[in-house]
Amino acid sequence: MIRTQKVKLYPNSHMRKALLDLCDYRRYCWNQALETWNNMYDAYCLNKTANRKPSKLRVRDELVANKSDWQYGLSSRTLQLAITDLGVAWDDFFNEALTDWGKPKFKSKRAPRQGFKTDRAKLVKGKLRLDKPHGVANWYDIRFNKHVDLDGVLKTVSIYCENGIFWACLNFEVIIEPKCQTNQLTAVDVNVGHFNYTDGLIMVIPKRLNRLYEQIKYYQRKLAHKRVVNGKKATHTINYRTMRAKLQRAYRKATNIQHDLMQKFTTKLVTDFDTIVIEDLAVKKMQMTHVASKGLHRSMFGYFRQLLTYKCDWYGKRLVLAKQSYPSTQRCSQCGYVKQGLEKITLRGNTLHGTRHDQYDCYQCGAKLNRDSNAVANLLVLAN
Structure with missing residues (x-):
């Protein structure tokens, strides 16, 4: 299995410039490869008998043959992996079932996140060592903020820069042992702000997260006011940049809280239960x-x-x-009656009978149930 650990990098001034150069080089390789691929694909569509279909190997050979002198001072793996990712993006373009289906686009230097990949990095004495390009004299290891917990073979390393901070995603090939069998079943009913399952309830938007969102709302309002008053000049002021840094830090804290909560909850589920039932929701x-x-x-x-x-x-x-058509919320878990039409429970409850959205009143057997507990019981039937 491939497991990933994300770490924050602390490069010195020399390696910081080297990382930025590699980020720019990755963007250059992607755009050059995409332009070459588009030209080959257009020629193939015009005359399929005279032209071959574009592929990763053909695009790679074309870019390598037309390399400039300055490119030899940068890692060759950046070009290779950029073309590999472009090949995956083109394969996804022909699969309309994907959620983010679409034709690959050119990368912009104005994008807030810039990065690159390499598969020749090493961990040496608790530091990250990237592959040294030919002809470069000074090259240093990069320290990061925490100990790497994963023990395995280091594969691809993805490094990106966002808001002046460098991050690295370390992909390890590890052997994962299956967890002990518990012979227990559970079902999870997801709701806005909380998840219900057989052992109780977990809050996915706790109070500390709401306080962070209030701070985010305040920072966004202040930044918008500065842009209205000062126009385009506002983004170049020290106060604006300071406020924007506070906003970015608050967003990062909120994301870390949510990811940590989800990681712990899902780990608890796969540890305590052998079969887990969830709904196949159309979130978008x-x-x-x-x-x-x-x-x-x-x-x-x-x-x-x-x-x-x-x-x-x-x-x-x-x-x-559970299928999207499965009526986990509208079915009575005691008698099996399914509400239809105007009797259905919505986010605002039921206006016809004046019931709340968190209450399930069965009109056949007269049972009065909690809406979330009733949904968990209906989902649990599918586990057998």
């Missing part, structure tokens, strides 16, 4: 309602499913996905 369509789009985004439904999917694969656990 749900966000289009604008009723709770911000809460849906902050509850991280998609990230929760992504983590749970690969952890179940790692540890030999079974993940069951």
Whole structure:
């Protein structure tokens, strides 16, 4: 299995410039390769008998043959991996079932995140050592902020710069042992702000996270006011940059809190249970309602499913996905009655009968149930 650990890098002034040069070189290679690929594909579409279909090898050979002198002072793996990623992007372009389906685009130097990849990096005495290009005299190891917990073979290292800070994603090939079998079943009903399962409830938007979002709202309002008053000149002032740094730090804290909470919760699920049932939700369509789009985004439904999917694969656990048409919320877990039409429970409850959104009143057997507990019970049926 491939596991990833993210670390913060602290390069010296010399290596900082070298990393920025590699980021620019990755963007240059991607744009050159994409232009070459587009030209080859257009020629192939015009005359398929006279021209061959573009591929990673053909594009790579074309770029390597036309290398400039300055390119030999930079890592060759940056060019190779950029073309490899472009080949994957082109393969995805022909698969319309993907969520982010679309034609590969050119990279912009104005993008807030710039990065590159290498597969020849090493960990030496607790520091990261990148592959040294030919003809470079000074080359230093880069220290990072924490100890690497993973023990395995270091594969690809992705390094990117965002807001002047360098980060590295270390990909290790490790052997993962399956967790012990517990013969227990559970189901998770995801809601805005909290997740319900058989052992209780977990808050995915705790109070400390709400306080951070209030700070983010305050910083955004201040920055918008500065732009309105001072126009384009506002972005060049010290006060604006200071406020923007505070906003970015608050966003980073909020993301770390959410990711840490999701990682711990999914690890607890695959440790305590052998079979886990969740809903196959159309998250993007749900966000289009604008009723709770911000809460849906902050509850991280998609990230929760992504983590749970690969952890179940790692540890030999079974993940069951309930179909989008499965009425887990509208079905009575005691008698099986399914609400339809005007009787359905919505985010605002039921206006016809005047019930709340967190209450399930069965009109056939008269049972009064908690909406979330009833949904968990209905999902648990699919585990058998």
